Amino acid sequence: MKKVLWQVLALMLVASILLAACGTPATEEVATSTPAAFPYPAGGALEEALKGAYNGKTVTVDGAFEGNDPDGVKFAESVKAFEEATGITVNYIGNKEFEATISVRVDAGDAPDIVDFPQPGKAAQFVASGNIVPVSEYLSDEWLTQQYNQSWRDMVTFDGAEMGIFHRFNGKSLVWYPKKAWDEAGYPIPETWEELIALNDQIVADGDTPWCIGIESGAATGWAATDWTEEMMLRTTSLENYDAWVAGDLAFDSPEVKKAVESWSAMWFNDAYVFGGRSSIVTTFFGDSPTPMFDADGPKCWMHKQGNFITGFFPEGTVAGEDYGFFYFPPVDPAFGKPFLVAGDSMYMFNDRPEVRALMEYFTVPESASGWLQGGGALAAHQTVTPDMYGVELEKGIAELVAQATSFRFDGSDLMPGEVGAGSFWEHISSYVAGSEDLDTAMQAIDATWPK
């Protein structure tokens, strides 16, 4: 018996070593260069790469999504054209604990070549420690001006130096509604704030509740409320004030910010307007909150404001344009135009090698986001993107709304220091919604946590 045990153990050891041997990647086959199906800046590393100069080289990219999850598959699709045209292998190694592991890896001197940061704010610490190579060292201002609207470049500029390349984004200023029931009930799409309020009252008069709202998200509870605050900041005050607020120069306890918070809380705290009433907002999981829109007995609530990723939480089998539709979250004050709130991913170069530069250059063209454009889930940040590049109607529709926007700004809480943007802001805005803190207390408490 004992002998058997040892034999089994020995066998398993041998087997696992064999497994390990099989697991190591096979040698890469040499790709043949084909003419590039995407534009590229003249005289750069990408041009050299297209001639096959870096054939067989490998570039490592790290990010916050797993290599095998939907985003990972879309990333692989997106860089396929680059790999085929240059013979360079792009090795993506992301994981969900990216925010923790990236610091460990960089500290240990094992930085990946390129990092895909889901928030530019996260890159700030590596900009400060000098790990990131500035964009000006490998791309011309002329090329970037051609590829990007200035706002996108501003978002990846730290203390005057442009450090990253904006890649793709999600639109947040969107309101979702159950299209079938909506059309049956004959509700109009509101285009101004007054129309939205009128619609709210119409829905209440019909015996329903207009809004589905939930901000519960485990340790991140409250982030959905920070989005509403940012939307209202953009709609009730100037862009300068928004930027000052994000940078910490305009206090939370200022009349501008308090007015923005009150503009949404007036709606949230009206029990007739929110499904389940004010008290249910903090305890409803954000992903579950739109579900009552698709109730079998007709919508329990009719509108839900959230970024385009929320469609992943809609019940299985619901189709965009049939079961649900979306409209632009209406502006409040015409003086501030039609602002658009976005969040998205930008790329940063950590190791300066020609093949890495080539991939960074590739990220400046919309073809580098093709996996998302054709598979859905994000929009290209490049102004050279054309509607026919979008394969998915939903994203195409959002892109049209974005094109009509007069200004856009990145999700402010993602740009603030972590203590505030991913800490006290969430915490105290949740307390305010729950009713355990009044507005002044909450705002002052957030101000107190801003790092000096």
Place this chain on the structure above:
Amino acid sequence: MSGQKRQKQFGKFLVNLTLLILVLLWTVPTVGIFVSSFRNRDKIDTSGWWMIFPHREWQPVRELDPKALGLDPNSVMTIEGVSGTFEEFRAGIETPDGKRLTWIGNKRIGKLEVQAQVWAVDWDFSLDNYRQVLGGQDFEFKRPDGSVEVVPGDNMVNAFLNSLAVAIPSTVIPILIAAFGAYAFAWMKFPGRRAMFILVVALLVVPLQIALVPILRDYKALNLNGTYLAIWLAHTGFGLALATYLLYNYISGLPRDILESAFIDGASHFTVFTTLVLPLSVPALASFAIFQFLWVWNDYLVALIFLGGNPEFELVTQRMAAIVGSRGQDWHLLTAGAFVSMLLPLIVFFSLQRFFVRGLLAGSVKG
């Protein structure tokens, strides 16, 4: 006599009852997850797993048109012998004859439904969750030319093999080293033995997290990062302190007589170790093997750091974390995922369990 017996039986009954309640408390959530793993997301979202048991349910019998009946939803409405406001009708009002009237939809275009209570079971099971967990999801890409290409996601086979490739050596290597070490500490005399043993025991309280960055640096210098050897060594190091301590306790407790008679017969330490100590320690080895295997199998952090999150080396735990999607939208897959990832540890547990249940030492001193 019989009174005492009855008292004893009553005590036994009480113990069994308590155990039964505890077992139920512990297993009900597992049963719930197991049932949920066979239901699709919308089902999990809208009704509890206990709906698989027979229960009473309201089902529509016929519809009434409130407009045709001249009902005004803004005031108290009376129909079929019951009256109530719009809100009350929405929640459903029971009529004297056991039916229920429920308003469906809004005030303007809604309707009244007459519902009756019937027995129902919700046995709408599907293997969809398991299919997605094991076989991977499919992704659709709509090309600019209008064609649709389906790209299949990764299945779990790779992650399973990777996890095995990590877990088995990471279990066997520390056991071998620790058994040698424990024997030395227990039966060999050398200077500094006590101090060294205390050092090993002291290492038990050192959290492994503090070692991550230094080890990663060393691995970087040795060019070991992202290899299996790296993670085997890491798990060996992290598991060695506990393994040595556990095995020392067992090996030092082996009957002195057997070992001493072996030494008198001229056996060397190596012979004694391989022919006597190892076979006699199988129960301890097996129980530590279970501990270590479960720990390595369920480990997420160490693998994440030393295997570098490379999809090539993705483990089951990483796969499980990835399966919920980047925003947690596929949480329902975790139900099936939990049972899939549980499978192998259960097999290991039950196949090794018999080794430490058996009393290997029984009668061995006689020989």
